[in-house]
Amino acid sequence: xxxxxxxxxxxxxxxxxxxLFISSASAAHDHQAPAAGNxxxxxxxxxxxxxxxxxxxxxxxxxxxxxxxxxxxxxxxxNMVPVNLAGVGLQVYGADATQSPKNVPLEDGRxxxxxxxxxxxxxxxxxxxxxxxxxxxxxxxAWSFGTQGKSPAAMLAQAKGSLDIVPLRIPEHGGFRExxxxxxxVRYEGQPLPGAVLHLHTENGTRTRVVADAEGVAKVLFPxxxxxxxxxxxxxxxxxxxxxxxMTELEPEGxxxxxxxxxxxxxxxxxxxxxxxxxxxxxxGMLCAAPLLRHRERNNA
Amino acid sequence: xxxxxxxxxxTVSRLRFTVQMAMFFLMVWGSNVVGHYAADKISTALPALSxxxxxxxxxxxxxxxxxxxxxxxxxxAVVKAQQVTMQVVLPILLTMATFLAxxxxxxxxxxxxxxxxxTVQELLNKVGRRFNRPLHRLQDGNLKKVRPAKWVMLLGxxxxxxxxxxxxxxxxxxxxxxxxxxxxxxxTTLLTADVEEIALKTGDSTRMLLNALGNIVAGFVVVxxxxxxxxxxxxxxxxxFNSLFQRLSPMRLxxxxxxxxxxxxxxxxxxxxxxxxIAREHGxxxxxxxxxLCGRCAEYCPQDGVIKLKWGPFAxxxxxxxxxxxxxxxxxxDGTVKPVKFVKRGEANA
Ligand code: SF4
Ligand code: SF4
Ligand code: SF4
Numbered sequence: 001x002x003x004x005x006x007x008x009x010x011x012x013x014x015x016x017x018x019x020l021f022i023s024s025a026s027a028a029h030d031h032q033a034p035a036a037g038n039x040x041x042x043x044x045x046x047x048x049x050x051x052x053x054x055x056x057x058x059x060x061x062x063x064x065x066x067x068x069x070x071x072x073x074x075x076x077x078x079n080m081v082p083v084n085l086a087g088v089g090l091q092v093y094g095a096d097a098t099q100s101p102k103n104v105p106l107e108d109g110r111x112x113x114x115x116x117x118x119x120x121x122x123x124x125x126x127x128x129x130x131x132x133x134x135x136x137x138x139x140x141x142a143w144s145f146g147t148q149g150k151s152p153a154a155m156l157a158q159a160k161g162s163l164d165i166v167p168l169r170i171p172e173h174g175g176f177r178e179x180x181x182x183x184x185x186v187r188y189e190g191q192p193l194p195g196a197v198l199h200l201h202t203e204n205g206t207r208t209r210v211v212a213d214a215e216g217v218a219k220v221l222f223p224x225x226x227x228x229x230x231x232x233x234x235x236x237x238x239x240x241x242x243x244x245x246x247m248t249e250l251e252p253e254g255x256x257x258x259x260x261x262x263x264x265x266x267x268x269x270x271x272x273x274x275x276x277x278x279x280x281x282x283x284x285g286m287l288c289a290a291p292l293l294r295h296r297e298r299n300n301a
Numbered sequence: 302x303x304x305x306x307x308x309x310x311x312t313v314s315r316l317r318f319t320v321q322m323a324m325f326f327l328m329v330w331g332s333n334v335v336g337h338y339a340a341d342k343i344s345t346a347l348p349a350l351s352x353x354x355x356x357x358x359x360x361x362x363x364x365x366x367x368x369x370x371x372x373x374x375x376x377x378a379v380v381k382a383q384q385v386t387m388q389v390v391l392p393i394l395l396t397m398a399t400f401l402a403x404x405x406x407x408x409x410x411x412x413x414x415x416x417x418x419x420t421v422q423e424l425l426n427k428v429g430r431r432f433n434r435p436l437h438r439l440q441d442g443n444l445k446k447v448r449p450a451k452w453v454m455l456l457g458x459x460x461x462x463x464x465x466x467x468x469x470x471x472x473x474x475x476x477x478x479x480x481x482x483x484x485x486x487x488x489t490t491l492l493t494a495d496v497e498e499i500a501l502k503t504g505d506s507t508r509m510l511l512n513a514l515g516n517i518v519a520g521f522v523v524v525x526x527x528x529x530x531x532x533x534x535x536x537x538x539x540x541x542f543n544s545l546f547q548r549l550s551p552m553r554l555x556x557x558x559x560x561x562x563x564x565x566x567x568x569x570x571x572x573x574x575x576x577x578x579i580a581r582e583h584g585x586x587x588x589x590x591x592x593x594l595c596g597r598c599a600e601y602c603p604q605d606g607v608i609k610l611k612w613g614p615f616a617x618x619x620x621x622x623x624x625x626x627x628x629x630x631x632x633x634x635d636g637t638v639k640p641v642k643f644v645k646r647g648e649a650n651a
Pocket of ligand 3: 574579592
């Protein structure tokens with residue numbers, strides 16, 4: 001037991017030393033990483049998902065998902081579980097597109113991933129594919145650790161499966177938000193797929209479809225479908241989140257590909273704010289300073 | 302080459318204004334150039350109020366990671382009754398190392414040459430001078446009262462309250478209290494046409510109160526800057542934080558003793574921070590904790606070689622009578638320029 005603890009301590013120290021050259025603002029984004037959050041419950045990973053699903057409608061989607069199931073406050077590792085996907089391995093791509101992905105086996109119903117000390121933190125791409133006869137079902141998600149790593153631009157540009165749905169940008173501040181539009185590229189064998197149909201399912205119940213443009217880019221407008229009563233009582237609207245998934249299908253030459261990208265989206269920031277009250281207080285501040293402009297210094301005039 | 306530079310930048314103020322403007326664009330809208338991810342930013346621990354809440358920033362200030370580290374690391378470590386391990390100390394050391402690496406090169410000139418909020422206040426004061434608004438200076442008595450405020454802001458809002466919130470003694474809403482009152486958050490986000498930050502956060506009552514105060518402070522600063530030079534800088538925690546390290550950077554202000562200083566005092570008049578010590582003192586004491594290394598005192602000192610802006614042994618600029626004569630023709634030491642006058646039609650024709 002003791003040796004396990006000391007091994008864990010030395011791993012933690014190595015991880016920390018590996019972060020020596022990371023920009024220091026790690027803590028600034030600690031609670032913005034999609035890693036630590038609402039889906040986290042004690043007990044087994046499956047139970048966590050089942051409990052969460054049970055509370056908000058058990059099967060909000062039939063799409064394959066990679067869902068987080070770690071402990072609250074988990075910083076240096078990610079615990080994920082497959083949903084609507086049979087037991088397969090997880091491939092994790094780092095920001096360095098020249099490196100091959102890391103294979104993480106499914107153990108006790110969950111994938112446990114911790115970045116190499118040299119790879120620092122930052123953004124990762126996770127992918128799990130299940131082949132059922134001629135059909136390949138692929139779940140993907142993006143994962144961001146609080147610690148800052150390399151830019152994920154090259155990682156996103158990299159072709160990973162046959163059929164990919166990739167956000168053109170991974171949000172870092174507060175994530176995807178309702179009422180905002182984000183672009184997703186759809187690619188087949190690394191080439192843009194114009195006219196691809198993306199199905200958007202949200203955990204709040206929205207079902208809609210978006211069609212990719214001539215460049216294979218779909219502009220997805222996140223629906224304003226949060227019920228204010230569902231906002232996290234302690235953390236507030238800003239930190240309440242729900243899952244969403246984008247799914248597309250392609251059937252080339254007798255084969256079938258079903259690919260999904262899942263992540264979280266948050267309520268509109270303005271839901272917890274009052275613009276008129278804020279502007280009014282700003283004006284009060286201005287008025288308080290106004291006498292400074294009127295009191296002319298006569299001897300300077 | 303040097304001649305061309307002299308022609309383009311005939312005064313230190315012109316050079317400083319150009320640098321300020323370039324940095325202003327980089328700090329406020331820079332992500333459109335450097336990239337959107339934190340990894341692309343120039344730094345995430347900059348010694349200036351380049352705001353992290355601005356969604357288009359090209360870098361952001363050291364005060365936000367500091368507050369979060371106090372809250373998450375130190376506060377959390379105390380709660381768990383852990384020893385203060387490397388896991389707690391290392392991120393703070395990293396923040397400090399990044400900060401110091403930047404600070405080493407330009408020191409407190411981050412305030413006088415780079416900070417977007419400093420630039421906004423200075424531009425507003427120029428407008429005030431142009432429109433002949435009164436100039437209120439902070440003299441000895443008032444200065445004594447105001448000066449400790451920046452230390453209270455630093456110790457209270459950057460260090461103490463976030464730690465107390467992390468420990469659970471203070472409400473969670475006090476986890477980054479300085480950001481909640483920081484005027485740069487409101488001013489820079491408004492400049493990117495983003496109204497999220499000026500809107501009052503209504504959820505948590507502690508945060509709502511702090512935000513309300515922040516909005517009032519920001520409104521006050523915007524108008525006060527027309528009549529007081531650098532009003533927020535006087536109480537800015539970044540100024541006190543930077544002044545803790547000001548002797549570590551080779552960039553500094555140097556002043557030698559001169560017999561005419563006692564009666565002259567032009568440098569203090571020129572100083573946007575109204576620092577009387579620059580006229581009264583010399584040597585180490587003349588480089589005051591309030592100094593932003595703007596260099597105006599050196600520009601307006603009429604004595605050759607008395608005030609210098611130096612980087613290590615190199616004098617970047619040295620005061621001279623010739624330069625002074627040219628400088629006062631364009632602008633008086635206190636910033637007064639030819640005012641814009643509104644003349645009634647009848648008077649104009651008379
Ligand atoms: S609010 Fe102020 S202190 Fe906080 S990140 Fe913005 S500029 Fe820095
Ligand atoms: S003192 Fe003024 S210039 Fe310096 S960081 Fe604060 S607001 Fe900016
Ligand atoms: S002492 Fe000189 S350099 Fe420092 S703030 Fe005043 S005028 Fe600027």
